[in-house]
Amino acid sequence: MSVDYGKDLWCLDDFSPTMPEVTGRTVPIQRLVRRLYTPRGSCPDCPNDGIDVRDFLNTGSALTDTQIAGIIAGELRKDVACLDVTVVATFSGPTPKRTLTIDIVGELADGPFALVIGVDQLTVELLKAT
Secondary structure (H helix, E strand, O other): OOOOOOOEEOEOOOEOOOOOEEOOOHHHHHHHHHHOEOOOOOOOOOOOOOOEOOHHHHOOOOOOHHHHHHHHHHHHHOOOOEEEEEEEEEEEOOHHHOEEEEEEEEEEOOEEEEEEEEEOOOOEEEEEEO
16 A cells, blocks of 8 residues: 655754655654654644653653553654554663663554664664664
């Protein structure tokens, strides 16, 4: 099934100097990843969208891995292209150097997708996308 997700500029963590356009599944995948490092309220057109998953590392949270996975899944479901999503959040290491791996399996209009995202104190990085 061919779905038109429109066009966007390549932008996972920053714009590319060459400003290439992307189409197809890359468009919603990039949007989903950006939702996970864009603090809520920082985008004027979408004031209730975005979370910064690094905050889960930087604060002594009383939330469980399952609760954090639920928060992430809820944020991803806000995107109109994301029909369904399941998230597993796994923390590793001691608090000062703690990391988070986010495994995401979901459904777009044109079929399933899977993402693995690595998070440390400074970065949110797409490690794998299928």
